[in-house]
Amino acid sequence: MVALGAAGSFASLPAHAAANSQVSVVHGIPAQPVDVYVNGKKTIPDFQPGKVAGPLSLAAGQYDIALTKPGEAIGQALLTVDDAEVPGGANISLVAHLGTDGKPTLTPFVNDTGKLAAGKARLIVRHTAAAPAVDVRAGGQPVFEDLTNPNEAKADVDAGTVAADVVLAGTDTRVLGPADLDLKEGTATIVYAIGSADDKTLDIAAQTVDGLHSAPGGVPGGNGGRADQGPSLPWYGLGGIGILLALFGLARLAVARR
Template identity: 60%
Template sequence: MAATAVALAAGLAAAPSAGAADTAQVSVIHGIPNTPVNVFVDGKSALAGFKPGAVAGPLALPAGPHTVTVFPASDTSGTGTPVIKASASLESGRNYSLVAHLSADGKPTLTPFANDTSSVAAGQARLVVRHTAAAPAVDVRANGKVAFADLTNPNEAKADLPAGTISADVVLAGTSNVALGPADLNLKEGTSTVVYAAGSATDKTLTLVTQTISGLHSAPGGVPAGTGGLADRGTGTPDWAWAAAAAFLAVALTGGAGLYRTVRRPGPVRG
């Protein structure tokens, strides 16, 4: 990751200079299986030999529109037929992940996600799950009950939840057939763990790509109650159920949901 970050910084060194208030933080995630690539940003080489599963950045880029072109690793000059050519507009002061991945029907595409970098409460962690795989919809269950139904590419969801280990299972959408699980995921306090479902179910190349955003701590305001940090607030679906469902969704290579079921569909990338 360090090497790719250095390469990205060098490749974008010629970008117009801008003050901190006029820049955005950008990471690049490679979620296309079996396809090493070269990434060009605004016509300049940014990442050479970028491998599937790699995460580069974050780095400061000028706010505004940018053109991202992705070529096979053999095309070092960026003059042939690109795997992906798309544009993304960055807002100043925001934190983004640009994800090269497969669409639901298996075609290479680029999706920009705006990352939530707001503070989390003391003792909490943020989990973000993003379905960027050529894979069918699933239902995620917590304690045997469906928490999130019919999750599809390219949706994302997030939850702020007690830090610690959480568990759940996943079934094919609309069925009770367990596909994976149960599984555990350990989330650290004051971080945002972003898990991408990548690859293709048909080609049996499903995999996980994980990005961690740190420094989201806030001042302590009390000690969370409950066993193991998984407190039940007493009404509706308990926190541990939402957390478990979202955590397993990451392991199961599909989309997700949160305590407040925040689900969004990223804006279109102009090709």
């Protein structure tokens, strides 16, 4: 049995939660379109690499999931998960991607949809590529080190533009930077590194969750009483920003190698 909440926490969900879960599917296996089956029914036909489908509205329960080449039967599936456990009332991303061994795998992540204070944005970054680790630097010094598959990082940050550079882990080899990143207020931006470094197929897939603005009058309390600091974003301590830029750097490096 695989719990689709494995990469996140349901501690904040009430025990009586019975609402359907919203399940998005991310296709991160390079060069292979697939049909996605849920409980034996073709749910997402001809799903292309790099795309995000859904969200599907699924009731709490167990589901069998299969990925096949387009038009092929479930018995010839490229990848299957039996009895995947979907809780109630969650927002989940199910990512088909390459593991560290380069083989296809499925990894579930729970998406943080908590409300954001005015002027804030949420960044969630997921390393789901068969690719090396990276370090993130500010002022030439690493502030987030050795990021690896299949880990994620997140941060609620000031909406606006930031700049940084990234290097391959443990080296001074710059793969990107300085680069600007624009984060929109009231949204959660989820970025996935997908593909394979060895096969030169590294790429980026992105998913956005909007509508996360806080109700008027409740702005300071959601972030420990901190008021909006405007569009400027201090570098130090914001590892999620660096991860995103690092992943973009790896993708750019792969393109340069082609």
